[in-house]
Amino acid sequence: MEIIIAGSPRKGMYSDRMAEAYASITGGEIIYARSVNVHPCHGCGWCHGKGEGRCVQKDDMPDILERIRKADRIAIFSPIYWWQLTAQTKLIIDRMYPLSAEDWKGKTLTVVVNGAAEDDDREFTLLKEQFGEMTDYIRAAYRFLGVGTTDDAAFEKALEKVRKLAAEK
Numbered sequence: 001m002e003i004i005i006a007g008s009p010r011k012g013m014y015s016d017r018m019a020e021a022y023a024s025i026t027g028g029e030i031i032y033a034r035s036v037n038v039h040p041c042h043g044c045g046w047c048h049g050k051g052e053g054r055c056v057q058k059d060d061m062p063d064i065l066e067r068i069r070k071a072d073r074i075a076i077f078s079p080i081y082w083w084q085l086t087a088q089t090k091l092i093i094d095r096m097y098p099l100s101a102e103d104w105k106g107k108t109l110t111v112v113v114n115g116a117a118e119d120d121d122r123e124f125t126l127l128k129e130q131f132g133e134m135t136d137y138i139r140a141a142y143r144f145l146g147v148g149t150t151d152d153a154a155f156e157k158a159l160e161k162v163r164k165l166a167a168e169k
């Protein structure tokens with residue numbers, strides 16, 4: 001099972017369309033980050049202590065965490081905002097802190113980012129390396145795709161790459 005986080009605030013735009021094309025092939029379940037009630041991580045550490053993998057906050061994240069725990073694949077589709085992912089996406093990533101090494105075992109993280117820059121822009125390399133470090137740390141398998149969605153033609157090309165990625169095992 002795969003959980004797909006669609007991180008754009010813009011309904012029906014590039015990230016959504018890529019996530020939906022991807023899900024139609026993998027059968028993954030999409031969570032639209034803009035539509036869920038997820039607050040920032042408090043950094044209280046309860047999840048790593050008394051909480052034993054649970055979060056102290058009572059918003060939508062405990063349910064999302066359980067769905068992520070059951071999944072063997074997680075995919076993130078986000079626009080690039082200021083060389084990073086959107087705040088909506090980051091809220092969910094931070095709140096994955098309760099997941100243990102055991103929870104991450106055997107999981108694959110796929111990160112797909114799109115930005116208004118050209119395909120060869122350094123922002124894609126920087127994000128690829130950054131998530132490479134994160135997935136090394138959590139010992140998850142990792143796939144990355146960074147695409148420039150400068151115009152409709154570029155977007156169609158990007159969509160093809162996404163479909164190819166979805167079809168890969």
Ligand SMILES: Cc1cc2nc3c(=O)[nH]c(=O)nc-3n(C[C@H](O)[C@H](O)[C@H](O)COP(=O)(O)O)c2cc1C
Pocket residue numbers: 008009010013014015016078079080081082083084114115116117123149
């Ligand atoms: C606040 C803001 C910051 C942005 N920063 C970047 C950036 O650093 N690099 C980039 O390539 N595009 C940047 N963009 C453009 C978006 O990434 C681009 O329009 C993207 O295709 C939007 O994806 P969506 O259709 O899924 O919302 C920015 C857009 C906004 C609104």
